[in-house]
Amino acid sequence: MSVIYDRVALIGLGLIAGSMSLAMRRRGLAGEVTGYARSAETRDTARRIGLVDRVCDSAAEAVEGADLVVLCVPVGAMEAVAVDIAPHLKTGATLSDVGSTKRAVIDAVGPHVPQGVHFIPAHPLAGTEHSGPESGFAKLFDNRWCLLVPEGGVDDAAMANLRLLWEGMGAHVDQMEPDHHDLVLAVTSHAPHLIAYTMVGVADDLRRVTDSEVIKYSAAGFRDFTRIAASDPTMWRDVFLSNKDATLEILGRFTEELFALQRAIRTGDGDHLFDYFSRTRAIRRGIIEAGQDTDAPDFGRGKQGE
């Protein structure tokens, strides 16, 4: 592939930014990638491992002359960064982000975007439970979705270029409305994460089931939850605070259903349980057919069975 942007600036140098840099480098998609992180330690690490072409000591310096600027910081930090970099953005540049919620990002960043800069929020549906500048890898976005979530009209050429970049980094690209994005993600990601965090917290609290037993015998089920519940605390705090309404709505529905299943257990209503579990099995089949996972028998086995 050829160069899509002469200069790309990544603000924040964690898992996503690092993976973007490595994915762009893999295909030569950017002339130069600059980077900035608030923490001097993160900047030092990024320099040491050569994560981007040039690590800058200020966000302003990093975005100077950049054709694409991507905010890769937690959602709660985006407004401050936007205020900081706004005066330094090049006219004609594209400003994007990788936040997990989009209405909050649009509200926080939108008002600070200068005339002549194309603001196209984005959300790559990819990640691991690891974080920090050393956690990135070039294949993170391969075959994953990246949603572009602009509000209202946006420059066609700017959209086309950003789409090309994400496709070049391995992703499939779709466009979605901001509020709909936040509801879909509340179902597919935000509520499941909160539930996993909760279940792991419950296990941790129990006095009669010692930590070592919970860990030692963490079979199918719980172990998958612990992986989810090991995700970056700052990022997830901001996700829940910035997608409050949709998350609370889904959790309310979840609680209703859970109570119905608890009642079925208490009353011994096996038919209700069987019918419910049969229905959910079909959804899994749909996901496998959609190519978002395989049906290899790895559940409860991690990497050990391979």
Added chain:
Amino acid sequence: MSVIYDRVALIGLGLIAGSMSLAMRRRGLAGEVTGYARSAETRDTARRIGLVDRVCDSAAEAVEGADLVVLCVPVGAMEAVAVDIAPHLKTGATLSDVGSTKRAVIDAVGPHVPQGVHFIPAHPLAGTEHSGPESGFAKLFDNRWCLLVPEGGVDDAAMANLRLLWEGMGAHVDQMEPDHHDLVLAVTSHAPHLIAYTMVGVADDLRRVTDSEVIKYSAAGFRDFTRIAASDPTMWRDVFLSNKDATLEILGRFTEELFALQRAIRTGDGDHLFDYFSRTRAIRRGIIEAGQDTDAPDFGRGKQGE
């Protein structure tokens, strides 16, 4: 390894029984493995693929002369099977099972065990979301735990042989008291499964988030839930009905914690969320150190990133 039992009978020919047969064959642990399943279709399939050495058309025939009989049927079906086979068990034989709950199995099967037969309930902590005679594979138990859960005194030699068999099939073996087993498993497996089933059911119900979007964008979090929620409906119905008290207790704790986190989201209490998420992260670290999973960055990626 050498032969541990001259004849092993497997009653039920699903994922666990099939994997046991293949794992015993891999190391030559049994002289002959017989098998029986209630469904003629399952028996035909087992014969066709050579899952066991001899498929029998009755449970009585399968257990005739067997040194070890293992009940590999859902917990709710165990009592009927025990009644059926009891008159045909060889004196000195060991009777075991692989059910996910143990108090219920002991109550259901125990009273029917003839004098001179050693009853040692067991629970291999291994599985996949697949079921049926064609889902088994020899490596299923490798590096997984198998818990032996006898109540009261049991013959030392019988225990030693069953332990040897499970170790020969690749598992680590531990002994546990029945009621404690049921509580530990409620935390590490049963409650997480019910929660995953619930979340997938909620997603399925939502009208505004179409099925295709939930499936298409099933990123990190939800996809792991769908895998869990694809597990065998009959088996899991019986798990919840037969471990009612412990499961409901853990779900009660879960709901308390979830409400506290929901309140933190509603009131914008970021510190509470951050502290909670930081605590759960440590548990994951413990599981990796205990060798029950790796920290390879595969979360949300299934097999695709490998």
